[in-house]
Amino acid sequence: MIKKLKLVAAAAALLAVTGVAKAEDFKPAIIFDMGGKFDKSFNEAGYNGAEAFKKETGIEYMEFEVTQVSQREQAMKRMARKDASIIVAMGFAQANAVEKAAKANPDKKFTIIDMVVDLPNVQSIIFKEHEGSFLVGMAAAMKSQTGKVGFIGGMDIPLIRKFALGYEEGAKYANKDVEVFQNMTGTTPAAWNDPTKGGELAKSQFDRGADVVFAAAGGTGTGVYQAAKDNGKFAIGVDSNQNYLHPGTMLTSMTKRVDVAVQEAFMSAKDGTWQPGIKVLGLKEEGVGFAVDEHNKDLITPEMTAKLEQARADIIAGKIKVTDYMSK
């Protein structure tokens, strides 16, 4: 196995004409959280970022998928012992483990996504989900014929309420009389992967009159999008661009560029430009946004686009203040 890895690394080094020595020495590592790397959502975005890095540089990365709480710290320490050049931890839940592992390995670089760990060798990347949610909330309210829009969250945690609050504020900004329904799928991690319940919640919101729903619910979202398609309503995707799933009924997707964040963390560590500290990615940094592509360009009218672009500029300029649930 190790031989095979070395071969791959050597081949990669040959292919990449520049930095032959670097490709041998540079060992990035990524630790996925409980959802698993193929969760069609957050972790998978991290996986895509790591894969993009591998494709670009030909450098293999180490990875681990956590199944037990205590494995987080264990995995990080093992990566550090295997001399990982940088360790990227996916998700807020790994914060404590990063804190302990980073203190135990002060000479190693750590990057954590979605959470802040304040240590001299940790880079914390967080997103302004509320800003992106604000814009898709506006889009939902403008698209709605009934004046009622819905939000379906995954597990009921502060991070998801952050999405919900931004969405609601955006919808109210576009149409102050709009009615916003909110449902959370559940209170346990199973809520991240329950498409059936997601679909049921969406249907109940449609029955109450909603005609656009936004799902911030990981794998549960697929059920929501399917329900929207079956009922001829609109749905809004999350994290990755999910417009392609059901062209015609996917109004847009609130994108959160976790993939870019991971790729950049690896890249900057390789180039030596990696910096510890907090990196906040909002609309301004294009860390969040809404997706317009060939699948949904007919659904977003020029008038909507104009208003959304104006709001985006206003948020960046600070003219519109979107409430952050976390700092409320």
Add this chain to the structure above:
Amino acid sequence: MSDTSVKFGSPAKVPAWVNLVLVPLVNLLAAFLLSGVVILIIGDNPLQAMEVLIYGAFGYEEALGYTLYYTTNFIFTGLAVAIAFHCGLFNIGAEGQAMIGGLGVGLVALYLDVLPFALVVPIAILAAALFGGFWAAVPAYLQAKRGSHIVITTIMFNFIAASVLTYLLVEVLIAPGGQSPESREFAEHTWLPFFHNFLPLPETPLNISFIFALLLCVGFYYLMWHTRWGYEIRVTGQNETAAKYAGISPARNIILAMIISGALAGFVGVNEILGVHHRLILEFTGGFGFVGIAVALMGRNHPVGIFLAALLFGALYQGGSELAFEMKNINREMVIVIQGLIILFSGALEHMFRPTIENFFKKRSSSAAVEA
């Protein structure tokens, strides 16, 4: 051969070691063989995988620490499920009871941390037992007095426990300014000492709960086979009607056995919350309650067997994560497949090889008797 074994019509004797050692080993071997085939199919070397698994579980001090840390949890839940089995009850709620037990531990560590170590730890352990026991007592009452099936109610109580814990962590106990649903870190004097604090060992989650678990194994044996309580519980489990006839109240014993069961499961919270994480978190039960069922089955509801089965599962958990780490083709799903095969063979298919093996020994012993 004694005369009793040749009496016409009486069952031939099978040596005890066949039942206690050989059958479990054959089951284990079958599970490993099948896992080996699966590993072969996905393109890895099964022998190397086996080596990684064993080395990863026992090969070095840190691995051993993690293995014993997992073992601790499995002993608690294994004993919990076993005492319910002795009373003829199938407690699927160890997971939920562990959660609520952990909640009790957390509340004590959060709000009574003005007390010194010598007071706060015993109170926290007591709280784990009380909270876990209470969580089991409700389904037990419903079973004993209302006839609601305990399998159903304990499963449902797992969901209620998860919801209660999530609600409290999201709304009430969340650390001020924190993002993820966790409480603040406990004051350092409430932490259980790690093994690496007083022995020259590398840093692992192994803490003195392990010793507590071993003591509970001894206590369990004493309770079940050397006290009237244990006797009554076993009689109730074997024949409720006979128990009633003998003046033993089944309802009382069902509730008693379940409360002890819940208390034992609650101690997972002591290991995880007070021993390892030092804050109240979600998901700390990590499925240990469910694996406890397999541990109890494999360990034949006897503390020695439960300890060995818990050690096996601890090794599988730790060695399994090592496998996922070291071998590229083996991901965590693959590890679950291997663990699942072992549970399947030693739990569900327990009786697959048993008749054949028993017949073999019966024939041997009867032919030996005839010769004599």
